[in-house]
Each structure stands twice: as structure tokens, then as C-alpha cells.
Amino acid sequence: MNGALNGFGVALEFEARKAAASRVMVSITVLLLAGVAAIALGMLLAAASGQEQVLAKLGPLAELDGWERLVGVVAQVTAAGGLGAFGVALSWMFGREFADGTVSALFALPISRPTFALAKLAVYGVWAVGVAVLLTVVVAVLGFAMGFGATDAAGVGALARVPLLAVLTALIAVPAAWAATIGRGLLSGIGVTVVIMIVAQVLAVADFGTWLPIVAPALWAIAPESVPAAALLTVPSVPLAFGALCALAWSRLQLDR
């Protein structure tokens, strides 16, 4: 048991070091934070100037103001764009081993391949929580810069939705890791991410899928009151199921393609 734990610790350190040294993860983080902030700011400024198309796009959010409108816009952008960023990150973390050919170096080691897969998911989880915290800070700065702190002190609580939604979105991206493994590269992971994104967005806009784990976060982003807390609690079933599939796929992996 100690040996297995020690092996996981070594694999975790190895995967964390690769992720920290990689320009890919830094780029995804910066693009996600800057992208969400820019889109949210643009939409709020356009709505404030009375542009009808933007107000129509905002839907029920147009009737809100202050923090609630800001967080509502950020939540919708994160549910779609954030899912893309998280899925690309996972596709790279898993698919790059095949694309770069480094997967062969992960065979015939004292540390098992499923341990590497789980270590990758753990590093991804820590990174995703970090992104959620940073996104919340960015949104808070944006809100205070727009003067919401003074005019809508009571609405600050709405900010708490941002990190929760970011983490939930990160959780439903985990199938990308399994797809990148099965497809032996980045593209299959990115493809599955796009499919999840489309399914989640289409069903959420249709107000369907409260109890579907991959839809619940997007629906909660659009209409928080329509999604009970218990429905959000089903979301971790996605990373649990696909994390297990991922570990199994790495366990049975062969270099036969």
C-alpha cells in the first residue's frame, strides 16, 4: 500500500512538473480568463448602451442588473467556453503522450500506467480549482471596476456561483481524457469536448436535462432557480465514471497503432 501511495506521489509530482512547465496550460488559463472577461465586459457595455440584439441575447438576464447580471453573463460564457478550455487541457494532457510519442517511456516502469492516468486527473483537478479561483477574482475586479460594489453590495454573494460553475464545468469535461486515450491523440479528446458542449448547450437552452449530469451545469448557468442542488450533486458521477474508464484504458493500453 505504501509502495502504491509512493508511486502515486512520484507520478503526481511528474505530471505536475510537466503541466507547470508547459506553455499549453499557461496559454489555456490566460485565454480562458481573458476571454470570459472580455466577452462579459463587451456584453454588459453593449447592454448598458441599449443595443437591442445584445439585450435579446441576454434574455432574462436583461432584466437583472449589477452583480447578478455580470455573474449571469459570466456563467453562460463559462458553461460553454470554459468547457472548451477544460476539454482542450485534458486532451493535451492525455493526447500529447501519443502525439509526442512519449507514451512508450511510460511502459515497463515500477509505476503502473493507471497511476499515471489518475495522477494526470489529479493535476487537472488542482489546476481547474485554481482557474475557478482566478476567474472569480477576475470577475470581482471587473464588477468593482464597473462600480457594482457601491451600488449593489447585497449582490456580491452572486459571485459565489462563478467558482462553483467553473468546477462543475471542469468535471463534465473529463470524458475528453478518456477519448484522447482511446483515440491516441488530441483530436478525439477535442471532438468529444465539442459534442458535450453542443449537447449541454442545446438541451439547456431547450430547458431540458436538469438531471443529466452533463447538462445540469449549463442549465444552472442559464436558470439557477430551475436546477435543484441535488441535480448538481449528480455531476461528479461523470468524472468518476470516465476517470475509471480512463484508468482501465491505460491499464490495457498497447502500442499497436
Place this chain on the structure above:
Amino acid sequence: MKEPAARIDACALVRQFPGGAGIHGIDLTVAPGEVHAIVGLNGAGKTTLMRLLLGMLRPDRGVVRIGGVDVRRAGPETWRGVGHLVDHPLAYPELDARANLRAAARLHGLGRREAVAAVDAGIAEFDLARYAAVRTSRLSLGNRQRVGLAAALLHGAQTIVLDEPTSALDPAGVILLRESLMRRARGGAGVLVSSHHLDEVARIADRITIINDGRAIGTLDPAGAELERAFFAAVHADDRARSAA
């Protein structure tokens, strides 16, 4: 007194791919202290054979034992004694050479302190001091191969499997590798190297086995003259025999 288990013992290995390529029944051993070279033309099955030995592929039939342990049941203790470079070195482009070697040492089971000493020794052995702090993505192919070889060997492996280890090395690198392998073999390691030509490393082998079309078709005497001539004669004779069959 009981003889020590072979470092590698493969028996009746078969792994066939659609179209007929693959390994069609090979027996192969590498004894402690032995350098065994396998030579063959491109596509002969050398890399497939090495993948089977290391668990990167599962055989359709046959068994592979490393240190007497069936690789299907091999655990950390068995793999800790194995060093390999097959297909691609453990050399991540985003890490510098030292970080890659440190990762290799830790992944092969060395403790933190042991890893530091092993990395220093690996850098010295493969003359990598100038590149220790350079991102691997910026290294030449030959220096990446040196990093990969150091990564495969720095933990004192007793079973060493290297697929075409000299393919990108300059003459100085070839000599470093040759000396390194001879030193390790003298220390009891069993070394299996492949080559598509009879290079400097194949020439230090105790045994040379010729692979053609997924089968072991004969051996070459490492001390013999005209090795290339003997190699091509064996390959062409085998090709003619299979065409006639």
C-alpha cells in the same frame, strides 16, 4: 548451484497484425552479463519484438519472462530493474535535460537523494553538462537521444533494451554508449540492442541474431569477418526460401 535466471527469456512469441506483419514465433534469451544484438532490415520486426518483451504489446501466443518473472504478472520490483529506449526517449520537450533525467530516476524507483546522484552521473556519462539546463525541445535529435539513453540507464538497470540506440548519435556518442553498455554488462546487466545495420554497438555484442519477416533466421559471429556480407546472404536466402514456399 542454481543458475541465475535469464535477464530476458522469450519463448515462442507470436503477435500478428492484419496483413501478415508481426512476429511469427521467436525464442530469444539474454543472459546476465551478455550483450545480445538483433539485426534486421527496416520492418523485420525488431521493434515489435522489443515491444512484446516490455509489455507494450501483448503476444497472441508465447511467454516473456524478465528475471524469471512472467511480464504479465511483473510488478514494481521487476520493472525497477529494467531500462529501455524503444520508439521515443523519456525526454519531454517542455522540461530541460536535468529535469527529464530527474523524472526518469524517480519513475524508476530511486529516492530523492539517490536521484540527484544518479542524474549527475548520467549527465557526466553522456557528456550532457552543456545541455543540462536547456529545454529538450531545443536540443538536436542526437542530444535528445543522449538524454533518452541516460534516462534509460541511470538507475542501474540489470535488464536493458535499446531499439536502434545509435540512430541519431554522432561518433563520440556511439563510443560513449558502447563503453557504457560494456561497463554495465561487465557488472552483470543483460543488454538487448537492435540495429538495422551492423553498427559499432552491434559489433560489441556477444551474440548477434538476424531477424527477418518476424522470425529469427540465424546468427552472425561477432568476431567474424565480412559481417555485412554474411548478414545480407542470410536475409536474401530467407527471402528466396519464403518466395519459393
